[in-house]
Amino acid sequence: MNLLTTRIDLDAIAHNTRLLKARAGTAKLMAVVKADGYNHGMNQVAPVMAANGADAFGVATLDEALALRAGGITQPILCWIWGPEQDWAAAVAADIDLAVISPHHARVLVDAPPTSRRIRVSIKVDTNLHRSGLDEEDWDEVFSLLRDAEHIEVTGVFSHLSCADDPDDGETDRQAEVFRRSITRARELGLEVKENHLCNSPATLTRQDLHFDLVRPGVALYGMEPVSGLDHGLRPAMTWVGAVTVVKPIAQGEGTSYGLTWRADSDGFLAVVPAGYADGVPRMAQDHLRVNINGHYYPQVGRVCMDQFVIFLGSNPHDVSAGDEAVIFGSGGMSATELADSLGTINYEVICRPTGRTVREYTGEGQ
Template sequence: MDLLTARIDLDAIAHNTRVLKQRAGDARLMCVVKADAYNHGAQRVVPVMDASGADAFGVATLAEGASISELTAKPVAAWLWVPGQEIPPGVELGVPTLDHLSWLIDARVNAPLHIKVDTGMHRSGLRESDWEAAFRMAARAGLEVKGLMSHLAVADDPANPYTDAQADAFRRAVALARQVGLEVPVNHLANSPALLSRPDLAFDQVRAGVGLYGLEPIAGGGSDLRPAMSWVARVLAVKPLSVGEAVSYGLTWAAPDNGFVAVVTAGYADGVARSWQGCLDVAIGAHRYPQVGRVCMDQFIVWLGDNDAGVAIGDEAVIFGAGGVGATELADRVGTINYEIVCAPTGRTVRTYTGGTGA
């Protein structure tokens, strides 16, 4: 029996991949599996996505790209790297600056490229004033430019007109690239929220990320996605508390009545942030109980009231996921996004899997 478990439902991953593949229409589906598949475990997740409609995979770093390439025969692109790094064979590259492009030419790197253009997010990617120079450099050098890529800043807010401005800029970039002699057959702009709300922005490929893991990319949801992760701890102890008695470091919370508290086996070393104090509702059995007092390094406390349900040592305590608070609801409570919540389980958390090919 593990004290802290991240349970991953591979059938949910397969379902979400099929849903997003269908929504992509004629466009290719790139499944983004950076950060160990958003903390779901790439070794188990990638084969399921591969079998459920993925056309390509995307990651951040070259090390991730090399690892994912061992799991699939489909294209794998990485877009966070610096000149001078060793480029793994078989990994396609995102190109974010003229310096990156110049180094690729000088080093005679032979890899399919995705030139990143900045369409208004102002993070990585070539500014519009550099587009023509970059495209001409690539064309003269005979580089294989598979396509252009860019990132949308506010696609999770479908009413925001900034997405239209970014899309117009992206169209200008594609037209200019072709004008100077690049074919760019696989261009991609849309992320998960744009995939679900803006089919007109699919271009040749879409990059699905958070939606693959069943998290709603747009507030309000309604996309038939199934959350894949549940984070489950155990009850370590149940003890009585008298009215007025305070708990945990700093004695920041005191019992409002005579009752009971339960000690749960997770803390900030495992990803339950200390700042989550007072935001957690933990599901034990069919009931939810509020977390109280300071979160400690490896445990926290919940208030059971009179414990009519008979919570006992060894019971499962769902921090988020099936049977408890959803990752999105928890994110709203702690003032962050659901991406960060599913990336939180770490430390002594053990992953287990249900469903899926080979499970």
């Protein structure tokens, strides 16, 4: 038995993929599996997504793209964070599509010596996120450069939304307007741009009118509801559990963990869970975390340490003992979203947290 485990439910991944595929309608589904599949294990979840409707995959880095290809994924893979000084040509050789995220990136590709394989690119336009992507004043120059380079094939344009998790925010419509303008301008300049995409998870679920040719959800594939207050029927795939290592008594007035910042207000028992900030439990989680053991919640108390944290069992009425499983979040415990809310963060960050000594285990058949 591992002391610290993330249990990944492949049937939940399959369910969420099918749900998003159905919502995509006639648009293709690009499954975003960056950051090791949002910390679910990219090469374990991607085949399940492919079998349940993913038409393409999106990743951040070249290494992620190459690892996904090496893992046996045959669908198109788009990589959107890369540096010209990196070996991007190796990715092209592995049939990876590159995002053109700045004029400099475009020039590097245009100036590259042609090889037997054309470089397939998707042009990222900045529609107001002000992160990466081409500003409108650069469109004409870059669209023309790419159009004239025979060794480059432009598949389409894409952009990323800044406020889609709030369906009432008018910014999404403003971004969509700029995005439509970029498609029109690309076509006026002679680029075909057949496959254009804008929607992340929240927009895939709430803005069918903005699906264009493909949708690009990430977090929803892993079962996280991307719009606060709504329930789209997604199933969380990740549960983080630790095996209790020690149960011991504490007397009223005694403290626990560094600084003795918490003291027992009655005689009782403490249990130690082997998960600390080196494993991804934020030190600021102190007083915000409740773990579930055999169906009962217990508060985390005192400072979170590097390798462990402590919970208070009261008089231990349910006989918690060493070896029992403590659910930090997920099935049977606080949801990742509840924990995120209590920590003042987002469920995206919570599912990316488990690390360090955590071992992944997979359940389900991916069906």
